[in-house]
Amino acid sequence: MIEMHDVWKTYADGTVALQAVNVVIDRNEFVYVVGPSGAGKSTFMKLIYREEVPTKGQLSVNGFNIGKLKQRKIPYVRRNIGVIFQDYRLLPKLSAFENIAFAMEVIESPRRLIKRRTMEVLDLVGLKHKAASLPAQLSGGEQQRVAIARAIVNNPAVIVADEPTGNLDPETSSGIMKLLEEINFRGTTIVMATHNKEIVNSLRKRVLAIENGLIVRDQQRGEYGYEV
Amino acid sequence: MRSSTVIRHVREGGKNVARNGWMSFASMSSIAISLFILGVFMLLALNVNKLANQLESQVQIRVYMQVGADQAKIQEVERSIKRIPEVKVVKFVSKEEGLNQLRKSMGEEGKAALDGYTNENNPLPDAFEIEVFEPQKISFVAKKVNAINELDSSKPIMSVKYGQGTVEKLFTITNAVRNIGLFIVAGLAIMAMFLISTTIKMTIIARRREISIMKMVGATNGFIRWPFFIEGALIGIGGSAITVAILLYSYSKLITTAKYDIGLFTIELATMKDVGWILTGSILVIGVLLGIWGSTVSVRKYLKV
Numbered sequence: 001m002i003e004m005h006d007v008w009k010t011y012a013d014g015t016v017a018l019q020a021v022n023v024v025i026d027r028n029e030f031v032y033v034v035g036p037s038g039a040g041k042s043t044f045m046k047l048i049y050r051e052e053v054p055t056k057g058q059l060s061v062n063g064f065n066i067g068k069l070k071q072r073k074i075p076y077v078r079r080n081i082g083v084i085f086q087d088y089r090l091l092p093k094l095s096a097f098e099n100i101a102f103a104m105e106v107i108e109s110p111r112r113l114i115k116r117r118t119m120e121v122l123d124l125v126g127l128k129h130k131a132a133s134l135p136a137q138l139s140g141g142e143q144q145r146v147a148i149a150r151a152i153v154n155n156p157a158v159i160v161a162d163e164p165t166g167n168l169d170p171e172t173s174s175g176i177m178k179l180l181e182e183i184n185f186r187g188t189t190i191v192m193a194t195h196n197k198e199i200v201n202s203l204r205k206r207v208l209a210i211e212n213g214l215i216v217r218d219q220q221r222g223e224y225g226y227e228v
Numbered sequence: 229m230r231s232s233t234v235i236r237h238v239r240e241g242g243k244n245v246a247r248n249g250w251m252s253f254a255s256m257s258s259i260a261i262s263l264f265i266l267g268v269f270m271l272l273a274l275n276v277n278k279l280a281n282q283l284e285s286q287v288q289i290r291v292y293m294q295v296g297a298d299q300a301k302i303q304e305v306e307r308s309i310k311r312i313p314e315v316k317v318v319k320f321v322s323k324e325e326g327l328n329q330l331r332k333s334m335g336e337e338g339k340a341a342l343d344g345y346t347n348e349n350n351p352l353p354d355a356f357e358i359e360v361f362e363p364q365k366i367s368f369v370a371k372k373v374n375a376i377n378e379l380d381s382s383k384p385i386m387s388v389k390y391g392q393g394t395v396e397k398l399f400t401i402t403n404a405v406r407n408i409g410l411f412i413v414a415g416l417a418i419m420a421m422f423l424i425s426t427t428i429k430m431t432i433i434a435r436r437r438e439i440s441i442m443k444m445v446g447a448t449n450g451f452i453r454w455p456f457f458i459e460g461a462l463i464g465i466g467g468s469a470i471t472v473a474i475l476l477y478s479y480s481k482l483i484t485t486a487k488y489d490i491g492l493f494t495i496e497l498a499t500m501k502d503v504g505w506i507l508t509g510s511i512l513v514i515g516v517l518l519g520i521w522g523s524t525v526s527v528r529k530y531l532k533v
């Protein structure tokens with residue numbers, strides 16, 4: 001699903017964010033990416049959804065060679081990757097329903113399908129009754145649920161989540177994790193960067209630890225491994 | 229592109245105009261203000277042009293025959309003049325008509341001076357009035373008429389007059405006015421473009437987030453660009469419609485007022501029929517183009533395409 005061979009990322013200002021990364025993530029895996037602040041976790045994620053390009057090395061996602069991807073093809077690769085952020089990134093002037101439907105309109109899905117599928121994912125994240133609410137009228141956890149619904153609405157092969165529980169209290173966070181686990185159970189690969197020790201240690205999955213741009217640990221059913 | 233996608237773009241473009249309420253209003257106002265100034269200058273230019281045309285068309289050549297030239301000679305000269313391709317109208321003014329015209333033009337005081345003259349002792353020569361197609365060619369035509377005289381051994385023409393010197397001066401002035409008008413209009417159009425691109429740039433920056441989210445969920449650049457393109461066109465149409473309405477209304481008021489108040493001068497303003505369509509058409513077209521251009525440039529810059 002995701003393959004990195006000797007991947008390096010050096011930013012324009014000379015910062016080396018990733019060095020010699022070799023990782024293979026299979027279909028249907030659930031992977032935590034952990035490590036200290038500034039270690040390169042977000043950079044790792046950005047490479048996957050082609051926000052950044054590797055300076056060196058081989059990177060393929062879902063069969064696409066991301067490093068050599070033509071500008072024109074990027075949108076089509078992104079359609080297979082759902083992205084979730086700490087700050088939700090919802091459009092404030094659109095309702096929950098519209099925010100999700102937006103992702104389907106963008107890829108030119110037929111209108112009838114948009115309506116049906118949007119209600120379906122709203123139901124999955126438990127927010128059918130809030131379809132007409134604007135983001136400002138929703139709690140942080142609810143907003144993140146809308147963002148998750150948007151990420152999965154087009155049935156992507158991979159979900160990339162960069163600190164999805166970063167702004168949420170423990171109880172809300174565990175609700176979000178249940179949802180991600182459910183999505184993973186239905187067949188979607190999930191890569192999630194997190195600082196949340198409790199989550200990593202209770203919902204045991206594969207753990208990739210990055211320090212100074214290097215992968216220092218790759219452990220199945222691993223622990224968080226850092227003191228908070 | 230699916231037809232539902234086309235509808236979606238138009239709907240989104242329209243919604244964007246509404247959603248970005250005051251931003252759209254600001255863009256529309258900036259287009260309207262620029263176009264308004266442009267329109268005022270266009271009206272001015274149209275009127276100056278009309279005035280110049282009026283003055284120019286009043287320019288004519290007078291050809292005076294020798295006193296006592298016979299009928300056959302006069303007709304021969306008339307035929308020769310008519311053969312000059314630049315000549316539009318040749319009008320024969322007999323010496324009797326000439327005397328009448330003189331009497332009329334001199335009015336009350338003139339009556340006394342011309343009292344003794346009748347058709348029998350008329351001192352005036354027979355004459356032709358020549359109008360040309362292009363007033364600017366008047367001296368060229370006058371030269372040709374002179375050439376007719378040179379070729380005829382009997383030298384039937386006494387003199388050829390067209391206000392030498394004065395006419396040339398008039399043409400330099402009308403040409404200068406036209407060029408300056410064009411220059412100002414072009415300058416204002418560029419200014420309007422600058423204003424609009426700045427306004428749309430602000431709109432785009434305000435919607436960075438929206439664009440980045442669209443990209444995140446896999447929108448193609450073309451898909452992202454369309455609603456902005458339509459939004460720009462709608463803003464252009466809105467701005468220019470406001471401008472056209474205000475301009476035409478004020479101008480129609482101005483014409484009716486001017487008829488009574490400044491009626492003393494024999495300056496005739498261009499009529500609504502003269503300016504209506506050309507003003508509406510060009511302002512709408514310029515407005516829409518400015519709107520589309522402004523949004524296209526800004527979106528392209530932001531999308532880095």
Ligand SMILES: Nc1ncnc2c1ncn2[C@@H]1O[C@H](COP(=O)(O)OP(=O)(O)OP(=O)(O)O)[C@@H](O)[C@H]1O
Pocket residue numbers: 011012013015016017035036037038039040041042043044
């Ligand atoms: N666009 C950029 N240009 C230059 N340097 C950058 C850029 N983005 C990130 N970096 C640098 O690259 C390194 C890795 O950053 P990254 O955002 O991947 O860290 P992170 O592990 O996600 O940190 P955090 O846990 O705080 O989110 C840091 O030193 C950061 O300053």
Ligand SMILES: [Mg+2]
Pocket residue numbers: 041042043162
């Ligand atoms: Mg980060």
